[in-house]
Amino acid sequence: MTALTTRRVGIALVTVAALTAAACGGDDDTSAPAPAPAEEPAAEPADEPAPAPAEEPSGCAVGEVDGDLNLYNWSEYIDPDLKDAFAAEYGVAVNESNYDSNEAMQPIISAGNSGYDVIVPSDYMVSIMIESGDLMALDKAAIPNLANLSPEFASGLPYDPAGDYSVPYQWGTTGLAVDLAVAGDDVPETWGLVFDTDLAEQYGFVGATTLLNDPRETLGAALKYLGYSLNTTDEAQLDEAKQLVAEATERIAAFESDQYDELLATGQTALAHGYSGNFLVQFDEADDPDQYTYFVPEEGGTRWVDNMAVVIDAPHPCTAHTFINFILDAENGAALTNWNYYASPNAASEPLIDPEILEDPIVYPTDRSMLEFIADTGDFEINFSDAFIEAKG
Amino acid sequence: MGVHAGVVFAFFYAPIGILIIFSFSGDRIVGQWGGFTLDWYREFWNNDQLTNSITVSLQVALIATVASVVLGTLSALALERFRFRGRRVFDALLYLPIIIPDVTMGIMMLVFFAEGIDVVDSLLGISLAKGITTITLSHIAFCISFVSVVVRARLSGMDSRLEEAAMDLYATRWQTFRYVTLPQILPGVAGGGLLALTLSLDDVVISQFTSGPGATTLPVYVFSLIRKGVTPMINSVSVVMFLASLVLIAAMLGVDRLRSTGSNVPSAVPRGDLSAEPAVGGHERGDT
Numbered sequence: 001m002t003a004l005t006t007r008r009v010g011i012a013l014v015t016v017a018a019l020t021a022a023a024c025g026g027d028d029d030t031s032a033p034a035p036a037p038a039e040e041p042a043a044e045p046a047d048e049p050a051p052a053p054a055e056e057p058s059g060c061a062v063g064e065v066d067g068d069l070n071l072y073n074w075s076e077y078i079d080p081d082l083k084d085a086f087a088a089e090y091g092v093a094v095n096e097s098n099y100d101s102n103e104a105m106q107p108i109i110s111a112g113n114s115g116y117d118v119i120v121p122s123d124y125m126v127s128i129m130i131e132s133g134d135l136m137a138l139d140k141a142a143i144p145n146l147a148n149l150s151p152e153f154a155s156g157l158p159y160d161p162a163g164d165y166s167v168p169y170q171w172g173t174t175g176l177a178v179d180l181a182v183a184g185d186d187v188p189e190t191w192g193l194v195f196d197t198d199l200a201e202q203y204g205f206v207g208a209t210t211l212l213n214d215p216r217e218t219l220g221a222a223l224k225y226l227g228y229s230l231n232t233t234d235e236a237q238l239d240e241a242k243q244l245v246a247e248a249t250e251r252i253a254a255f256e257s258d259q260y261d262e263l264l265a266t267g268q269t270a271l272a273h274g275y276s277g278n279f280l281v282q283f284d285e286a287d288d289p290d291q292y293t294y295f296v297p298e299e300g301g302t303r304w305v306d307n308m309a310v311v312i313d314a315p316h317p318c319t320a321h322t323f324i325n326f327i328l329d330a331e332n333g334a335a336l337t338n339w340n341y342y343a344s345p346n347a348a349s350e351p352l353i354d355p356e357i358l359e360d361p362i363v364y365p366t367d368r369s370m371l372e373f374i375a376d377t378g379d380f381e382i383n384f385s386d387a388f389i390e391a392k393g
Numbered sequence: 394m395g396v397h398a399g400v401v402f403a404f405f406y407a408p409i410g411i412l413i414i415f416s417f418s419g420d421r422i423v424g425q426w427g428g429f430t431l432d433w434y435r436e437f438w439n440n441d442q443l444t445n446s447i448t449v450s451l452q453v454a455l456i457a458t459v460a461s462v463v464l465g466t467l468s469a470l471a472l473e474r475f476r477f478r479g480r481r482v483f484d485a486l487l488y489l490p491i492i493i494p495d496v497t498m499g500i501m502m503l504v505f506f507a508e509g510i511d512v513v514d515s516l517l518g519i520s521l522a523k524g525i526t527t528i529t530l531s532h533i534a535f536c537i538s539f540v541s542v543v544v545r546a547r548l549s550g551m552d553s554r555l556e557e558a559a560m561d562l563y564a565t566r567w568q569t570f571r572y573v574t575l576p577q578i579l580p581g582v583a584g585g586g587l588l589a590l591t592l593s594l595d596d597v598v599i600s601q602f603t604s605g606p607g608a609t610t611l612p613v614y615v616f617s618l619i620r621k622g623v624t625p626m627i628n629s630v631s632v633v634m635f636l637a638s639l640v641l642i643a644a645m646l647g648v649d650r651l652r653s654t655g656s657n658v659p660s661a662v663p664r665g666d667l668s669a670e671p672a673v674g675g676h677e678r679g680d681t
Contacts, residue, residue: 070606075617080441095607096442098617107500108602111507115522115605262623265422285421315522 060318067316068093072116079339117320127159136310142321145328150347166307168345172276175296182270191225208270213255215388245391300370416628433629446614454593457532465540490535499602523605540585547581
């Protein structure tokens with residue numbers, strides 16, 4: 001088993017061992033063999049630029065399993081029937097655990113020995129995890145169903161251009177949802193509803209708007225409104241966007257990333273910035289689903305992709321590959337989307353996806369040319385965070 | 394005063410009342426009444442991951458409580474009744490888990506287990522995995538301190554001459570502990586145990602860092618649901634938990650009543666009045 005030990009971790013361990021020994025009342029506890037940090041040679045220095053792919057192909061055969069599947073996923077993100085089907089087909093148990101944010105998941109994987117096989121990180125987190133060496137290079141020979149991916153997802157994704165480490169699971173967009181009972185039926189599909197005072201007043205959104213509490217998403221929206229790329233590294237452009245958000249701050253009710261859909265559905269807000277799938281589920285439950293609409297403004301917006309990836313020290317790498325192949329199956333991919341209401345990257349699944357979902361422009365935007373991924377801007381990320389904090393005042 | 398107490402009680406219990414009411418609401422949005430329904434209880438019952446997480450939580454909490462009560466009581470006794478080298482250091486370190494923020498403790502545990510598993514693997518060739526065991530160990534680690542503090546408070550209020558008297562009368566150390574010390578500190582031990590149970594059932598942060606495949610505790614699962622939006626199913630879970638704790642409290646009160654009416658049930662004590670409440674007021678602990 002490859003141990004990705006770093007010096008940092010070693011030092012922390014010594015401290016922990018000492019403290020735990022104390023906390024356990026000095027009784028015979030297991031913390032005795034505190035290793036000297038230098039004992040274990042760090043196999044791969046963490047700061048090596050993006051490790052070369054195909055360093056150690058898992059050598060798994062198609063459909064091979066080498067133990068139970070330990071899946072670490074967002075909650076309620078997979079149809080329980082799919083888990084059962086996988087378990088039945090391959091004769092292994094499926095143990096699922098859940099996390100609520102990429103940021104909560106990453107340190108647990110990064111520390112090593114997490115015990116998980118497959119994780120579902122979002123786009124930007126994939127590039128972070130590739131860089132820190134948390135992901136296993138995929139053995140594409142063991143995943144023949146990769147051929148089912150639609151061309152736009154098969155390669156060229158900015159966070160993992162060759163698809164060496166990750167396979168798209170579901171995707172969606174970030175945009176605006178509107179309460180038509182407040183705004184009327186002829187709302188223009190523009191970010192101006194947020195950033196233009198006149199429009200905001202005209203449609204009654206003043207004090208009734210929430211924006212995501214996320215520097216990249218919210219500044220990205222302003223950048224799009226201004227006609228720039230949301231991955232800009234131009235300080236002047238970012239400055240303009242910052243001004244816009246700062247002005248909008250006076251008109252909005254809150255920066256809110258968790259309950260924006262509920263606030264909209266309970267009538268506390270009339271305009272909400274958020275993720276497509278969440279809105280769709282919320283609308284579906286409303287008394288009158290037609291009272292609300294969601295769109296990606298015509299200036300463009302962000303597109304996100306959640307991906308399956310194999311953990312670098314996965315205890316059952318072959319089961320992991322087999323599971324990814326299983327999800328990429330046309331029928332299973334369709335079942336996933338029919339259950340989740342998120343768009344599928346699986347082209348072969350499309351004929352099997354509920355037409356109501358497939359034809360819903362909320363799930364499958366018709367014009368995808370205006371969508372952009374949030375790419376890692378490297379050192380410029382800090383400018384985004386700073387600008388956002390300043391804009392929020 | 395009566396009004397004041399009423400307001401305080403309302404402040405405490407109104408949220409619980411609202412929680413219970415909305416667990417029967419037919420509307421998906423928490424806080425919006427949508428007609429009476431038992432659907433959320435059904436959904437809760439049929440949600441395997443949820444029921445599984447409850448089992449994990451209870452398992453962890455019970456083991457962690459028993460273990461930390463034993464270890465915490467022992468360490469309290471050691472600190473309160475004996476002098477030994479490093480006692481002060483030990484005393485100070487015992488407070489650490491209480492003071493350290495949960496996140497710090499969680500990350501320490503994460504790194505500790507991640508590395509510990511490697512060390513055990515390379516030294517003994519046994520491959521361990523994170524799961525219920527690691528969650529339980531981490532809970533024991535922080536619960537010990539709380540139990541110990543509560544038991545010590547009780548111990549220091551107890552007249553140590555009672556123990557000396559017992560030993561003068563040829564009671565062994567064990568008999569002294571069993572028939573003199575333990576009955577005296579029992580309320581502290583029970584209180585510490587309850588505290589440990591609550592803390593363990595409640596913990597999110599540390600559990601999140603120490604859990605492994607298939608071992609998610611209830612609070613961790615509930616938090617992970619937030620992304621998909623909270624439904625009244627969470628209310629129904631909370632109501633069940635609330636009722637369970639009511640039963641627990643009722644059981645405790647019942648046991649208490651039994652004990653006080655049954656007049657010294659463990660009547661193996663040669664002299665029942667030894668364990669009678671000592672006149673706490675005037676005594677200073679006699680340091681020998």
